Amino acid sequence: MPIRVPKELPAIKVLEKEKIFVMDEDRAMHQDIRPLQILILNLMPKKAETEVQLLRLLSNTPLQINVEFLYMCSHDAKNTSSEHLERFYHQFKAIKEQFYDGLIITGAPIEQLPFEEVDYWEELQEIFQWSNTHVFSTFHICWGAQAGLYYHHNINKYRLQQKLTGIYTHKVLTPTWSILKGFDDIFDAPHSRYTGVKRSDIALAKDLEVLAESDEAGLFLVGNKNNRAFYAMGHLEYDRETLEQEFKRDQLKGIQPNLPENYFPHNDTSERPQLRWHMAASLLFSNWLNYAVYQNTPYDLTKLLED
Structure with missing residues (x-):
């Protein structure tokens, strides 16, 4: 089944070339089913790239999904045109009375800042609070995961000695959790961050559980025991070239990043990186949509207010 997106969203052309079934709003209006309502709070600078990455993963289920995008109006987006935001994104004030089956909160390249110094922190806190009563299940990614753990559980991040960047092997710790259904014992995933979260702090939160981690990269996936929130420290949504692009970007900035x-391959930047994490990415997002969202969300989303 397709994902439903605004008719002229540029990401549609990319997805159609990949033979991904995308349905525009006009066609979807004629289908008499209740699709899942998914909201994506896109905090990444290059929003169009993140749109493609996430829509690609959300399309990999037999469910019909209505996808909407949200941006922070308290932040000046320098890498995305105002026209794109006005056409395809909502401000929070425009959707705060609506209800959603699922919410995805992306990462953002601001992890070295204290949360309170982020220019949209006040607005993001309002969204976090709103999600408790207007969203059934929320999937947080990287900085979005750290921010969510800080807001909801008072778990702070800590600074790493150097940027963690690369592809790391992870162990599944809790295969009985439905979001990890079908996973092998180990899987690869990208990380790209300057900060982390301590396992010992997660252990102090009685409603959280560590689901997957890496000996090298640390925590990867943390779940709320009621399936209403998940926190992924890495970037399974990344494309093959994303880490390469970030590496070259940092070089141009004079940061002298680690490889x-x-x-x-062979640590040779002229060789094409191997793509070995998209199977895990597709499975993780499909499981989230199917088990955490679709099979549990109320048909009448206004019932979330009764929880």
């Missing part, structure tokens, strides 16, 4: 670990 992403386990990424370039």
Whole structure:
């Protein structure tokens, strides 16, 4: 089944070339079913790239999904045109009375800032609070995961000695959780961050459980025991070239970044990186949509207010 997106969203052309079934709003209006309502709070600078990455993963189920995008109006987006935001994104004030089956909160390249110094922190806190009563299940990614753990559980991030970047092997710790159904014992996933969250702090939160982690990269996936929130520290949504693009971007800035670990064959930047995490990415997002959202969300989303 397709994902439903605004008719002229540029990401549609990319997805159609990949033979991904995308349905525009006009066609979807004629289908007499209750699709899942998914909201994506896109905090990444290059929003169009993140749109493609996430829509690609959300399309990999037999469910019909209505996807909407949200941006922070308290932040000046320098890498995305105002026209794109006005056409395809909502401000929070426009959707705050609506209800959603699922919410995805992306990462953002601001992890070195204290949360309170982020220019849209006040607005994001309002969205976090709103999600408790207007969203059935929320999937947080990287900085979005750290921010969510800080807001909902008072778990702070800590600064790493150097940027963690590369592809790392992870162990599934709780295969009985439905979001990890079908996973092998180990899987690969990208990380790209300057900060982390301590396992010992997660252990103090009685409603959280560590679901997957890496000996090298640390925590990867944390779940709320009621399936209403998940926190992924890595970037399974990344494309093959994303870490390479970030590496070259940092070089141009004069940062002298570390070479992403386990990424370039023979550590040779002229060689094409191997793509070995998209199977896990597709499975994780499909499981989230199917087990955490579709099979549990109320048909009448206004019943979320009764929880």
